[in-house]
Amino acid sequence: MIKTKTWIMIFAAMLLIFGAVSFWSFTRPSKGTVANIYVNGECVRSVDLSLVTESFEFTVETSAGTNVIQVEPGRIRVKEADCPDQVCVHAGWIADSANPVVCLPHRLVIRLEKNGKSADGPDAVSK
Amino acid sequence: MRKKIETKRITMDAVLTATALVIFIIELQFPEIIPIPGIKLGLANVITLVAMFRLGPADTLAILLGRILLGGMFSGRIISVLYSLAGGLLCYGVTLLLRKTVSESQIWVCGVLGAIAHNVGQILTAVALTRTPELFGYFPILVVSGILTGAFTGGIAAFTVKKTKKLWE
Numbered sequence: 001m002i003k004t005k006t007w008i009m010i011f012a013a014m015l016l017i018f019g020a021v022s023f024w025s026f027t028r029p030s031k032g033t034v035a036n037i038y039v040n041g042e043c044v045r046s047v048d049l050s051l052v053t054e055s056f057e058f059t060v061e062t063s064a065g066t067n068v069i070q071v072e073p074g075r076i077r078v079k080e081a082d083c084p085d086q087v088c089v090h091a092g093w094i095a096d097s098a099n100p101v102v103c104l105p106h107r108l109v110i111r112l113e114k115n116g117k118s119a120d121g122p123d124a125v126s127k
Numbered sequence: 128m129r130k131k132i133e134t135k136r137i138t139m140d141a142v143l144t145a146t147a148l149v150i151f152i153i154e155l156q157f158p159e160i161i162p163i164p165g166i167k168l169g170l171a172n173v174i175t176l177v178a179m180f181r182l183g184p185a186d187t188l189a190i191l192l193g194r195i196l197l198g199g200m201f202s203g204r205i206i207s208v209l210y211s212l213a214g215g216l217l218c219y220g221v222t223l224l225l226r227k228t229v230s231e232s233q234i235w236v237c238g239v240l241g242a243i244a245h246n247v248g249q250i251l252t253a254v255a256l257t258r259t260p261e262l263f264g265y266f267p268i269l270v271v272s273g274i275l276t277g278a279f280t281g282g283i284a285a286f287t288v289k290k291t292k293k294l295w296e
Contacts, residue, residue: 002228004233007233007236011274011278014274015275021267041257041258041259064206087162091163099261100262100264102164104164104206104210104253104256105206107256109259109261
């Protein structure tokens with residue numbers, strides 16, 4: 001039987017360590033400025049945020065539902081979604097975060113990377 | 128005599144499944160104040176813990192699976208069932224292993240380690256479904272939230288187990 005005091009010490013140490021690591025994880029910068037939007041692990045669209053001069057919106061349809069994605073110069077967010085938990089909408093804008101925006105119910109992920117991963121390449125200029 | 132015990136057991140299982148289901152559905156109505164996927168209180172785990180320490184592993188598994196499947200149906204979030212199953216079963220496994228290691232006043236420890244295991248299960252599912260290994264970036268913050276929420280729900284479970292002693296005899 002492990003003493004209650006020992007358990008508390010273990011968890012306090014874990015809180016400190018993982019708290020520090022999460023701080024690092026949330027503040028570390030992204031590798032690039034290209035926002036790749038993935039559905040089911042496949043990149044459906046790429047936008048180079050550094051080339052965006054005017055804001056625009058587009059809709060991504062997945063088999064589970066739709067997400068309206070809004071792009072502004074240098075940043076991107078999920079503006080609306082018909083998923084039940086709305087975590088992706090509440091996540092707000094990302095501009096230089098290495099942590100992706102996710103909509104788990106729709107299996108949609110927005111990741112900031114160095115290069116465009118969609119078949120057409122980054123399309124900030126054309127749209 | 129044996130028949131009477133069986134009836135009581137089935138009734139207990141049913142009541143606890145219903146209670147867990149109601150807690151689960153009510154918690155879904157809470158606003159998502161923290162915009163990080165996977166962070167929630169997990170109040171329904173109170174019932175899992177109470178069942179594990181008062182009824183045993185088999186009944187607990189039945190209650191857990193009943194709650195997850197019915198919860199998915201009642202809330203209309205069928206996609207979430209996969210996440211709940213992965214998290215719930217890992218949490219169940221950890222609680223089962225710890226059952227003999229902790230005393231009744233240490234049930235909150237099961238709450239903490241169970242919550243961490245639950246979050247690990249959900250991340251693994253999310254990584255597999257979205258094929259995005261970057262989601263492991265959420266692992267540290269989910270350990271932190273698991274410790275805090277697990278201690279809270281585990282504390283409630285320890286209190287409930289203590290206060291309802293007479294109910295199970």
